[in-house]
Amino acid sequence: MRALLPAFAMSLIYILDLCAVAVCAITATLEAQRRELDLFGVTVIALIAGIGTSIAMSLQVRWLIAALMGVITGVFGGVIRDILCNEMPLIFRTDIYATAALIGALLLIALDTMGMTHNIALICSMFVIVAIRLVAIRWHIHLPRFRAYE
Numbered sequence: 001m002r003a004l005l006p007a008f009a010m011s012l013i014y015i016l017d018l019c020a021v022a023v024c025a026i027t028a029t030l031e032a033q034r035r036e037l038d039l040f041g042v043t044v045i046a047l048i049a050g051i052g053t054s055i056a057m058s059l060q061v062r063w064l065i066a067a068l069m070g071v072i073t074g075v076f077g078g079v080i081r082d083i084l085c086n087e088m089p090l091i092f093r094t095d096i097y098a099t100a101a102l103i104g105a106l107l108l109i110a111l112d113t114m115g116m117t118h119n120i121a122l123i124c125s126m127f128v129i130v131a132i133r134l135v136a137i138r139w140h141i142h143l144p145r146f147r148a149y150e
Contacts, residue, residue, distance in 0.1 A: 049101040049129060052069050052105075054108070054122055066109055067102060078091065100132035100133045104126065105125065107128055
């Protein structure tokens with residue numbers, strides 16, 4: 001059975017979350033620094049989604065539940081950040097956000113199941129989440145929009 005994250009890692013998560021809120025609050029009106037904020041947000045969602053999936057896996061829940069817990073953990077941290085910054089949350093736009101977290105969570109579970117060292121699998125899955133988000137931001141790749149029939 002995998003051990004839960006050590007106490008210093010949990011406090012690091014809280015510190016990073018507070019830093020994200022502080023950065024968002026400071027730079028909410030400065031459009032020129034928007035790219036740095038996006039990069040920080042991409043890194044934070046990868047970290048939080050990976051750790052959420054790891055904790056769920058350590059509780060030995062089924063793979064689908066572990067993946068969904070990772071996605072929920074990562075995405076709703078961003079929702080809270082966006083609400084505090086008085087912006088529309090990314091999850092409610094067409095950005096590839098939760099999809100990247102889901103792919104990363106499933107990759108973490110697959111690599112862990114295949115016997116890869118858990119920490120290396122966690123780093124690989126976080127890298128994939130960051131890569132998907134950065135590619136989507138750079139080339140303006142979006143999910144299709146739902147259009148109601150009139």
